[in-house]
Amino acid sequence: MIDGxxxxxxxxxxxxxASFSRLYHHYLPSIYRFIYMKVSSxxxxxxxxxxxxxxxxxxxPRYESRxxxxxxxLYKLARNRVxxxxxxxxxxxxxxxxxxxxxxGISVEAVIDNxxxxxxxxxxxxxxxxxxxxxxxxxxLEDCSHSEIAVALGKTEGSVRVIQHRALQQLKKLLSTHxxxxxxxxxx
Amino acid sequence: MTEEKLxxxxxxxxxxxxxEETRHRLHRLILSTPQRPATFALATKAKLVEYMTLGFxxxxxxxxxxxxxSGPPLWQKFLPASNSSQALRAEVENIDFTIQLKEAKxxxxxxxxxxxxxxxxxxxxxxxxxxxVDEMLEKIIF
Numbered sequence: 001m002i003d004g005x006x007x008x009x010x011x012x013x014x015x016x017x018a019s020f021s022r023l024y025h026h027y028l029p030s031i032y033r034f035i036y037m038k039v040s041s042x043x044x045x046x047x048x049x050x051x052x053x054x055x056x057x058x059x060x061p062r063y064e065s066r067x068x069x070x071x072x073x074l075y076k077l078a079r080n081r082v083x084x085x086x087x088x089x090x091x092x093x094x095x096x097x098x099x100x101x102x103x104x105g106i107s108v109e110a111v112i113d114n115x116x117x118x119x120x121x122x123x124x125x126x127x128x129x130x131x132x133x134x135x136x137x138x139x140x141l142e143d144c145s146h147s148e149i150a151v152a153l154g155k156t157e158g159s160v161r162v163i164q165h166r167a168l169q170q171l172k173k174l175l176s177t178h179x180x181x182x183x184x185x186x187x188x
Numbered sequence: 189m190t191e192e193k194l195x196x197x198x199x200x201x202x203x204x205x206x207x208e209e210t211r212h213r214l215h216r217l218i219l220s221t222p223q224r225p226a227t228f229a230l231a232t233k234a235k236l237v238e239y240m241t242l243g244f245x246x247x248x249x250x251x252x253x254x255x256x257x258s259g260p261p262l263w264q265k266f267l268p269a270s271n272s273s274q275a276l277r278a279e280v281e282n283i284d285f286t287i288q289l290k291e292a293k294x295x296x297x298x299x300x301x302x303x304x305x306x307x308x309x310x311x312x313x314x315x316x317x318x319x320x321v322d323e324m325l326e327k328i329i330f
Contacts, residue, residue: 029205050214140198175189
């Protein structure tokens with residue numbers, strides 16, 4: 001959350017583009033990552049991120065916080081946009097080359113031992129249910145608390161914990177099933 | 189793959205960000221689009237109410253116009269006959285009138301019949317009446 005976020009939101013609601021720009025630059029990486037993990041390419045992630053922030057900008061005058069963080073509203077927009085994306089279009093299942101992932105983030109190389117391994121996990125993640133994907137991404141990529149995730153997804157904290165546990169178990173099962181094969185099934 | 193390693197890999201993706209070029213390109217595109225006014229929803233509702241009011245007023249005016257142009261008979265079609273005191277009074281008067289005519293006709297006809305019967309009795313001869321009685325007595329006795 002940015003300092004003085006409420007003032008920025010109030011100003012952006014009045015059409016102040018500078019205030020919206022600050023919100024945009026702060027939240028774009030999170031929303032982009034959230035979407036990127038759920039679609040097959042960075043181009044699609046960019047397009048959908050653009051649509052999410054465009055919708056946010058256009059509808060901001062009617063936004064009401066109601067005590068929830070601004071990010072939860074953005075995550076809801078992103079979530080709905082990804083659902084629409086899968087509903088309306090046949091997504092391209094071809095994965096980008098694993099090497100390209102390294103070039104997308106400065107710290108990726110330092111953290112990931114193997115970009116291919118990451119791509120394997122990301123591909124397996126996309127086979128989980130929408131809720132399971134959202135919980136894992138928000139929890140482990142965005143470091144959101146269970147209460148924040150609950151607000152963003154419209155669920156209780158308890159159910160978020162259950163979804164997280166089942167998602168991890170499912171993911172482990174998916175990845176362990178194919179351990180030892182020369183070519184991983186989730187890699188194109 | 190252990191759960192720890194899985195979480196470690198997921199966390200490693202937190203460094204993924206759109207490029208600077210993408211970030212600025214999207215920024216420009218978004219801000220070049222006008223915001224929808226906050227009063228958009230309210231304005232839509234107000235328009236709807238305005239249209240509904242106008243439609244209602246026009247409908248009512250049309251109804252009144254048709255009513256006045258067509259005259260009183262139209263009202264009587266929609267109203268029960270009992271609601272009209274004039275119609276009721278006329279109906280009652282007609283009933284009495286009909287009854288009086290029927291009674292007069294009855295009295296007239298019955299008086300004529302009685303008179304004709306009495307006339308017939310007077311014209312009949314006493315012998316013919318006695319012979320009839322004698323015939324009946326003979327049948328009963330024998």
